[in-house]
Every structure is written in C-alpha cells, then in structure tokens.
Amino acid sequence: MPVLSMRKPESLQTMNMVVQTLQIGAEQAGQRIDNFLLKTCKGVPKSHIYKAIRSGQVRVNKGRCQAEYRLLEGDAVRVPPFRMADPNARPPAPAASFPVVYEDDALLVIDKPAGVAVHGGSGVSFGVIEQLRAARPAAKFLELAHRLDRETSGLLIIAKKRVALVALHEMMREGKGRKRYLALVEGDWQNDRQHLRQPLLKWLTASGERRVKVDALGKPAHTIINLMHRYGGRFSLVEAELKTGRTHQIRVHLAASGYPIVGDDKYGHDEVRARFSRHGFNRMFLHAWKLDIPHPVGGEILKLEAALPPACQALLKELEQMS
Structure with a gap:
C-alpha cells in the first residue's frame, strides 16, 4: 500500500480536502498514473482527474507527467485536493467467500x-x-x-x-x-x-x-x-x-x-x-x-x-x- 504524507493548507481545511503525497510501492509499480488515480481517488469524476494531470496539478517526483506515464517503485505522486466522495455514503461491502x-x-x-x-x-x-x-x-x-x-x-x-x-x-x-x-x-x-x-x-x-x-x-x-x-x-x-x-x-x-x-x-x-x-x-x-x-x-x-x-x-x- 502507498505511504501517505499529508499536509493541510489552511485554505483547504474548511472544504475537508488535502494535498497528498503518495509513495509508490512494489504492488503499485507498473500502473499508468491515470488508472492509479482513478482507483485511489474513488468518487472523483474521470474528467476531474484528467484535467488535474493536464494542468500539472498531479506531479510525479515534483515534475509534470502525462496520463500514460507508468509508475515506478519509489515514485512520489502529488495528488491535488480533489473533492472526495463521502466514505459514509455507501455501506461497506460484506465479506463473502466463493468456491x-x-x-x-x-x-x-x-x-x-x-x-x-x-x-x-x-x-x-x-x-x-x-x-x-x-x-x-x-x-x-x-x-x-x-x-x-x-x-x-x-x-x-x-x-x-x-x-x-x-x-x-x-x-x-x-x-x-x-x-x-x-x-x-x-x-x-x-x-x-x-x-x-x-x-x-x-x-x-x-x-x-x-x-x-x-x-x-x-x-x-x-x-x-x-x-x-x-x-x-x-x-x-x-x-x-x-x-x-x-x-x-x-x-x-x-x-x-x-x-x-x-x-x-x-x-x-x-x-x-x-x-x-x-x-x-x-x-x-x-x-x-x-x-x-x-x-x-x-x-x-x-x-x-x-x-x-x-x-x-x-x-x-x-x-x-x-x-
């Protein structure tokens, strides 16, 4: 799992949003940056994620990136303050086993x-x-x-x-x-x-x-x-x-x-x-x-x-x- 390093700019605290820096581990390496963000930022519309990538709000190792960029182990990904979905809006999935x-x-x-x-x-x-x-x-x-x-x-x-x-x-x-x-x-x-x-x-x-x-x-x-x-x-x-x-x-x-x-x-x-x-x-x-x-x-x-x-x-x- 990524290691999260968070800081809360004062202007974002009232909106319950944070800038995040995610450290990429072995299990995340190889993913495209757009797919990684779509999974990580559940509830955020795709259009918002791609706009953030194009505008440079998403950064890898402090540099701009393209949506096609494939993550490497150890990369530091800056995730901008998206308005996230309410984690309480949907009940958690019940555990189940299958044959x-x-x-x-x-x-x-x-x-x-x-x-x-x-x-x-x-x-x-x-x-x-x-x-x-x-x-x-x-x-x-x-x-x-x-x-x-x-x-x-x-x-x-x-x-x-x-x-x-x-x-x-x-x-x-x-x-x-x-x-x-x-x-x-x-x-x-x-x-x-x-x-x-x-x-x-x-x-x-x-x-x-x-x-x-x-x-x-x-x-x-x-x-x-x-x-x-x-x-x-x-x-x-x-x-x-x-x-x-x-x-x-x-x-x-x-x-x-x-x-x-x-x-x-x-x-x-x-x-x-x-x-x-x-x-x-x-x-x-x-x-x-x-x-x-x-x-x-x-x-x-x-x-x-x-x-x-x-x-x-x-x-x-x-x-x-x-x-």
Whole structure:
C-alpha cells in the first residue's frame, strides 16, 4: 500500500480536502498514473482527474507527467485536493467467500455464482471483488483480471500480484489461452462447429443502458460454437469459445444468429424467460466452463474447470426427459 504524507493548507481545511503525497510501492509499480488515480481517488469524476494531470496539478517526483506515464517503485505522486466522495455514503461491502477452483501466491480463480456482479457500480453497491477484499483484509493486492456479466456463472480470475495482473492482461490482448462457456440456446443448432465473426458495436438505450449490436462499424469479434446436445428440436446446448473478448460477445453473436440464450434479459425472448422462470429457473444459462491458460508468473499451463451449477444441470435433465 502507498505511504501517505499529508499536509493541510489552511485554505483547504474548511472544504475537508488535502494535498497528498503518495509513495509508490512494489504492488503499485507498473500502473499508468491515470488508472492509479482513478482507483485511489474513488468518487472523483474521470474528467476531474484528467484535467488535474493536464494542468500539472498531479506531479510525479515534483515534475509534470502525462496520463500514460507508468509508475515506478519509489515514485512520489502529488495528488491535488480533489473533492472526495463521502466514505459514509455507501455501506461497506460484506465479506463473502466463493468456491475456489485454483489458488497460489499470484492467482485466485473462483467459481462465481450467477446473479452476483464482479464489481460495484451502475446501481450495484458492491460485487465479488469488494466482498473478497472485505473477507481477506490482510491481502495487499486483489484485482479482477477480466469480467463476467452479472448473470453469468463460472470461472473468474483475480490477480494477487500486479505482475500477474499485467501478464494476464497481455495474454488476453494477444489471445493466448482458451476460454470456453456452456450456453443453452433457443432453437435446433445445426452445425457441429461454426465460426461467428460479426463485428460488435456498443450503444446506449434511451434510458442510458449499455447494449451491444452487430454492426459493420463495430470492433472485430470471433466466437467458435461447438454443438454439445439437442433437446427435441427446441433447445440446444452449445460450447462457445471466445477468440476475442468483446462486451456481451457470446450473447450477441448467438442472438444475432437466431439462437438467443435462454434467460437472457437483454437479447433473449421475454416469453421464453418467463416460462422458464415459472418452472423455477431464474437466471441466464451461460456458464464460464473451462479455462486453459499459461500461468502468468510460472508459465506452466493451467487447465481449470467449473462444473455446471445444480440448477443448470437439473434443467438439462428435465429437457432430456421431455425430448
């Protein structure tokens, strides 16, 4: 953790703000200065932070810096007197534990349940990462290496060292490793193996909700679909392998192909979701199933797997009996 050296100019005391000098330790080294400040100054708008960097209010070792500057161990960062969020405005996250699939001194891989956000924000007070930090107060570093949608269950990677986080991000940018999901879709999927390559574009609804659609102006996206099982010509279990990591990629690719995921409240059919809900299935059937990646520090190949949750297994058994 950074060592704080604070001084309170009299003109700032009445506003409950301080100038801070933060000493960068080994766990903070390697971060961009803008990302470091966004994390450190929670509640401060991004625009305020970038304005402070551009205007020279943020300084590293008493000199001006650019937003792209990567911190070094021992750097002294001057943080100007931002108006911080009230720490009492949001209740602290309750500590929680999650099923551990793999753990060592660099990595933690859990089996995330459906219905739990990975982090707070967008109307969610806290998520998996905040609850893990509350449950592990002695941990010096816990950061999400990637994201899962709130209603998606399965394998979620948390880095316990910055060197592991940086390596994981680099691996994901380069497309190393294999990330495979199981999804139950509407319809009778025909091909044993199919490549979906539609470009995906983010957009906002009139209410400000984030969505994604297939659009020629979007970013390249590639999903490989393998047929696992058919259920009476009405539903199909498929494996989806991500070759890129776009927001809602599997969900949008499948829906755009005419096979929306059962229970998907953004891209699926409301009547299908309501019918499954009446039978006790109240989630989206998308599960991060298998993950094969090189260890970000040691380099050995990790082969990780999280079994389908009991509710999903029970649904498949029921569909098999019906078909």
